Amino acid sequence: MQNNGYLEMKLLRFTTAGSVDDGKSTLIGRLLYDSKSIFEDQLEAVEEASRSRGNEEVNLALLTDGLRAEREQGITIDVAYRYFATPKRKFIIADTPGHIQYTRNMVTGASTADLAVILVDARHGIMEQTVRHSCIASLLRIPKVVVAVNKMDLVDFDSKVFDDISAAYTAMINKNGLEFKDVIFIPMCAKDGDNVVSRSELMPWYSGPSLLEHLEQVEIPGGDADSMRFPVQYVIRPISRQFPDFRGYGGRIAQGIIRVGDSIEVLPSGSKSTVTGIWLGEKQKEQAVAGESVCITIKDDIDISRGDVIASDSGVKPSMSNDFVLDVCWLRTSPLVCGKRYTIRHATQEVAGIVKEIEYKLDIDKQEKVYDIEQLTANDIARVHLKTAAPLVFDAYRDNRTMGSLIFIDGTNDTVGAGMIVESYD
């Protein structure tokens, strides 16, 4: 089999953000097309759909804009997930729309991304939307950022245009205090594939990697390996003849390593014990790492249920509080109202919560904090004070996404807000 290597591939999740006409869908279409991830029947369907809409060239955006309303209006409404693989890596793209009213979709796409590709039109440079997308990437703590300066063909592949945009972007990061550790810039013409998959001959002054080369090579940093976090999801009790007394805890390791023999602490109770087994299916393992779903057994018979967190008895301990400083992105038109009761889901915990006050709302376009706010509506980003009915076991979002993120659910059962814990409120 030629594809044995594929079994050893790693996964990279990335998101794309750009203004309406930056050519984002074209870029994705190009990545899929040039990596041969588009099949003949899909291409035929897109060619046919392009023709029937009177487009002269094949409109690759139709590959990703799948819903009837999107195809009719020629816009992307919702987050779409796309998949492609090269012999080096497998990729999941969260393709998100760029309009201001879809900030919430960008937040959704960013929430699971390891890397963000932010598109800038070389003719227009940094726009308000570029700043907004960058702020969201920073807020959601996407570890890596690529700024793709697209449509270089329309500025005669001029290196000065690219250098100026790169410098202006770096200045924007510093001005806004964005927390990017690693940003790279790539000049591009997505329509014709320049610097998308292979390096362009039209821009010999650029010596960096093509976008795909970068995506294949980029390393994503892990969390604190010494401080294990295991939110308990489901208690596994077979009560069978073969396993009469088995009691295991199912969950996905949110951080660190877990080994048989490790000392652990169960929170919030504070009970301590030792790991006696790590299972997945019929296989038993000696250790498991962040990202793995396993079932663990422990030595002592202590009360553990869904919502508890098992943590290593060494390293940094998780925090506990029922008062939080929280960054919020509101997702729905029904407003966030101070004093209203919401259901909060955090890791595997669920509690009632109330926003006591809105400290400020972020006007991203003006880069201003707006004070004296009573309500938030769809696409607003704000810093608030949240109080919960019971304490949550958590880490700050900046330290761990799983342990620091939560959602708001209102009385209609809808998910209405997304929250990132900054710290406990004192």
Next chain:
Amino acid sequence: MSLNQLTHLNELEAESVFILREVAAQFEKPCILFSGGKDSIVLTYLAYKAFYPAKIPFPLVHIDTGHNFPETLVYRDELVKRLGADLVVGSVQKSIDEGKVVEEKGFNASRNKLQTVTLLDTLAGHKFDCACGGARRDEEKARAKERIFSHRDEFGQWNPKNQRPELWNIFNAKKDPGEHFRVFPISNWTEMDVWQYIYQEKIELPSLYYTHMRKCFYRDGQWLAADPDFIPRRPEEVVEEREVRCRTIGDVTCTGLTLSHAHSLEEIIDEIASTRVTERGGRADDKRSETAMEDRKKQGYF
């Protein structure tokens, strides 16, 4: 030390196991929709792993159009026995006999669309509040936009314009009485991932997936089965014996057959790596219109 350490298959497996455990924790009476196809087989295998050494805490539901490959039913019954799982069968024939649906007529008649009614009746009859399916986002452009926890109203309908936001790995299963969810634990897998995982885990499949001699005929650019003989043929359509295998398995009337010499999983993976047509390219049900899948899903389809 992070996700980086995991291979893409381990990471996908971990995500799916997490989702299945959320299903068990958040719903009162979930089930797995089992078609006998490779995706629902992988889904069932993942559920087995997620809850081992306990049994899968929910039954398998098979919506039976009556137009089956016999190999699928043999496989289904053996699997259910091996896992000690409960099996619920919803019969499209029964829905027809009871006058709830009317059989399509003509050469391209299929019970695919009729399944929706049987599915919704079966879910309601057993008070299932969640049905896990093996659908993947890479299959079809409407599915690319569907949530992993996909809310259905009282009529079983999907509303693509007003889906609940789904962030991080936090899933919201709250609903009103009478509503239910469809959950897709292998949303993020591709066809290739599924085959590589079957290979890695040595999962047994129905023999239909490997090449074999079968009586079939050619229509509209694809081979269809003449054995079992469920599809009415036009006079000019000649039955021939060919070496074929199924790339997907559904009801006989909408399962395209691939001319293939692939006898092993290695050969199947090589074949898929070099193929230039999507697997649903062989599905007659998707070819009906540009947004056929979205339209069926809105009505309550899988």
